Amino acid sequence: MTVTENPTPMGFGRMHRKEDARFVRGKGNYVDDITLPGMLHGSFLRSPYAHAKIISIDTSAAEALPGVRAVITGAVLETLKLAWMPTLSYDTQAVLATDKVRFQNQEVVFVVADNHYIARDALELIEVDYEPLPVVADAKQALAAGAPVIRDDKEGKTDNHIFDWAAGDKEKTDAIFADSEVVVTQDILYPRVHPSPLETCGAVADFDKVSGKLTIYSTTQAPHAHRTIYALVAGLPEHKLRVISPDIGGGFGGKVGIYPGYVLAIVGSIVTGKPVKWMEDRNEHLTSTAFARDYHMRGEIAATKDGKIRALRVDVLADHGAFNGTAQPTKFPAGFFHIFTGSYDLEAASCNVTGVYTNKAPGGVAYACSFRITEAAYLVERMVDVLAFELQMDPAELRMKNLIQPEQFPYTSPTGWEYDSGDYPRALRLAMDMVGYDKLRVEQAEKLQRGEHMGIGISFFTEGVGAGPRKHMDILGLGMADGAELRVHPTGKAVLRLSVQTQGQGHETTFAQIVAEELGISPDDIDVVHGDTDNTPFGLGTYGSRSTPVSGAATAIVARKVRDRAKIVAAAMLEVSTDDLEWEKGKFFVKGDPDQAKTIQEIAMGAHSSLELPEGVEGQLDATTVYNPPNLTYPFGAYICVVDVDPATGQVKVRRFIAVDDCGVRINPMIVEGQVHGGLADGVGMALMQVMAFDEDGNHLGASLMDYLLPTSLECPSWELGETVTPSPHHPIGAKGVGESATVGSPAAVVNAVLDALKPYGVRHADMPLTPSNVWRAIQGNPIRTDLAIE
């Protein structure tokens, strides 16, 4: 059937996605869909132990299996100086274990065979002799005296300490705490979770011996950064490296770093002379690729008796796993956690974050967290509710009393952030109106009379996204600016080339709409090229909600450069001065004589013609730019969740969820709403079911989707969305970015709602995930650590 609802807008507005045509036909091209002539398949033997010395590895039987083409151990990689690789946090990570294994399912041997089944058979034939070592499974024990040292590969390392990092004004904060009427302290865990996109990680490496060209198709959110890192690490010439990120089945931050599998696919291809595919399975994905959070926080809040919040103080123990592999701007080892004062106007704040090694998989910054703003937003939104509990105040009233006011923008936060724009009370009022807040409180009181427990939870978040200004922000020395190139063909059709890379965000549509808005060329006539380092300008990729704030700005600017050139060409075509021309979307016309006009398509042809142009002006309209953001953008939102809790079973049902988002100007509202929906489901998942727990031996207790529970259609309510629009003053089109807003803002709303329902039991706080058993234990006054199965 054919349907023509929603015609293509000439610029911003609701528009069906250009990429859908291939996806609904099963014609997407994901890494695992790539088959090259003669391609071989690789697979890892992984460690059953979380911490063990490797005594010996015998691969002879595997090598003898017909169909096996290469067996690569850490010892082999040592000869190539590739047994270790740098992480994005200036640490090192074992590509294949040599001395010992440091987390369960760590990579030990890589087998390359004719097909995946033979590779897996060969793994069964490898004998590894391990000597188990004592395990650090609990971050709180990592710095204890006598704790086993995990990183004894690092010379002189005698403990599991990684870093201490502080922000804010400690002295001023301490002084306010010493002088405050009310001080409340709460330990809060944001447990280890995993983004788990439905496509796992994988790569196909294809080394051409003759040309020396190495092509790597991989599940990467940052193809250009990967290319440079491969060049630096392996000494490969960068112009002979091509990283292609084809269609990606969801990233959420889990596909930013470089995994051992990518490196081994490359080594496998160089060793065998054939293309090698590596595609991990779900168990491998959950247990070895980038996790998120694992923040053990102690929050303290200082306030007056009538609910004016004065200061926040936070102490964090951050579990980074066996290798410090977090992906964030270099100067910020705790990411942007120090935005933890959130949306409130405080006198002072300070935090200290201590990072430690444990015998768990590396990672830490993943899962739509905007570089740990998720942890920060959760902390402050829980602390405000804890304060409301102690003051016996309504949590909405307490928030209203402390929100930053519209006239305070641009607002400098106590920890140094420059919030660009916002109207917070308006967003919260809208959310309260949408949910019918006062009526719900009445209903809640009536229900409680009948012994029924419903809860209403509020979360107000502020994010800082679009990293970032290059003088402050880099990853491994690469400044976080992004390029864009726009080419306009003679007939007025265009191709836009971008450094960012879509994993479902709809870049092929949204970025075409930005060009359309600026030039009046239909989005249908604009092709967006991305995810291929040979065909796009350099830039750091898509994560941290940075595509629209950074590359969206680059796109608007490059289109304006084209327009400036078009003006000169139009002036020549119309034989007038450029000063006499005015722009109306899609054409230049002579002031006072609108019939004297040239469309952008006519101008494009003119720019390629023999038309004489003023001296110093080349032909054609093509332009390039690099956008270095002057500041982050600060999207915000007010979320309200309504739950019903059965105290007998601990079962939580999310009844309603209202999300008011302000992400500045919306390029394609349909796509914005879709992104918010997905993040809200994440919030329900993290609040109620998702956790990666470990036992005392470091065994992973969430190693399949039977154990690591993700929300289904039945746990999610029908989302109710609202919006306010406060443009960013420094972004060329006033957009702020939205990809992670809902994942950042929603967990606290769900948790606050559940705890609101449990208030009659005197429960002030309980840690995520609020599974039936954890809720039931909280009601019984007997909560347990949710991240450990240790008696």
Place this chain on the structure above:
Amino acid sequence: MQITVTVNGESHTRDVEPRLLLVHFLRNELGLTGTHWGCDTSNCGVCTVSLDGVPVKSCTVLAVMADGKQVGTVEGLERADGLDPVQQGFVQCHGLQCGFCTPGMLITARALLNKNPDPSETEIREAISGQLCRCTGYENIVRSVRWAAENEAKEVTA
């Protein structure tokens, strides 16, 4: 073992290992990569295909179990006059983002509408509850299937 499987109306005879999974048979033997591989434990549903008209998770069906049967994949949905209404519904209502769960969701949606041409929101949520989506929060998938039901009904009466 030699098996003959009819996929999207076309008969294929192959010699396969008994342990070969149906999802790998479709993807690697027949090159039908629209069906994805996601979890191995029947939890995520990106491998959902129809087997004699019933949606199944092809990661936990052996290829030999499909011998003599009819398999339907996303590549077989499009009709002579254009997209199947469920495909069009997903485009219309933004029922997909990264596209990885989409083929399986489309197969289940098609099977649901074949059985129940006018499903309620609750019935749609139940039908897709064995399949995960990490992008959409399910909202627009539900709307897409409703759109397909309503427009298919219009087609029938037209």
